[in-house]
Amino acid sequence: MTILTTGRIFDIMKYSIHDGPGIRTTVFFKGCPLNCWWCHNPESQAMGQEIMLWEDKCIGCGDCLKTCPYGAIVNVDGAQLTVRENCRLCGECKKVCHAGARVVVGEKVTVVEVMKEIEKDIVFYEESGGGVTFSGGEPLMQPGFLNALLENCREKEIHTAVDTTGLAKSDDLLRIASKTDLFLYDLKLMDPEEHRKYTGVSNKQILANLRALSQSHGNIVVRIPVIPGVNDNRENILSTGEFVSGLSGVREINLLPYHKAGIHKYQRLAKTYSLPETKPPANETMDELAEELKRVSYKMIKIGG
Ligand code: SF4
Ligand code: SF4
Known part of the structure; x- marks a missing residue:
């Protein structure tokens, strides 16, 4: 029954090495509840085609x-x-x-169609310790589809990662937790007003969900996209580190330097990019932020994904 479940995706990327361990296939879900100023996948945001x-x-x-x-x-x-x-x-x-x-972009596909693509590269997953990553957009905006894919991967012993904004119904998030090997959980800003300004939504549910998830899942990597002039200040990094330190399920924090890779997609979609002048952070800035984090968090700190 679950193989007939359908969902909307905008891409399946092969041989990814940035979305979890080893060589991975990344399935990009369409639709996102956030509208981040720096989003490098603007085609992910709308739910429809x-x-x-x-x-x-x-x-x-x-x-x-x-x-x-x-x-x-x-x-x-x-x-x-x-x-x-x-x-x-x-x-x-x-x-x-x-x-x-x-x-x-944004075709409707069945679970069986997506699994066919995923299974083509099983040999690479096995050799590299990789697997499949469900990303987006926000995969939990299509919880039934995500759940069915995770169940199918589990049956075939394929390692799974879910890359999430954390903004989802708690029940949906906790339901998939037992079928997910790794969570890549984004935390952008700790200040609620700043979060609302730069992403369009409050961070209340995102933080509550991370707290709840860390009680039932022990393999969560928190990822902080470092956006110059938005969240690269000491105060934000320290309060993120302090919050995460108290969560037993989080084993690692990744600092991801801002990049402009998706900027041309805005023009292709007739959308406006909100940070045209922003430049990627200097390596020294990334090192300094990592050092700051180490002062308040015993978790493993890594620059990059
Ligand atoms: S531009 Fe015309 S042909 Fe192309 S997708 Fe739109 S309606 Fe269809
Ligand atoms: S006019 Fe341009 S966009 Fe239209 S079919 Fe020819 S190459 Fe493609």
């Missing part, structure tokens, strides 16, 4: 315009422009665009 456009790849053949059944593509001075309000996400234009300039 979206069209992404690579204007630089377009060779101007006009095939998409002729094909679109809804008149959502218009020619303006020789360029094919997409009127997003008219687009019904049918995907017909993608089929005829041989330049690869048009993609509809």
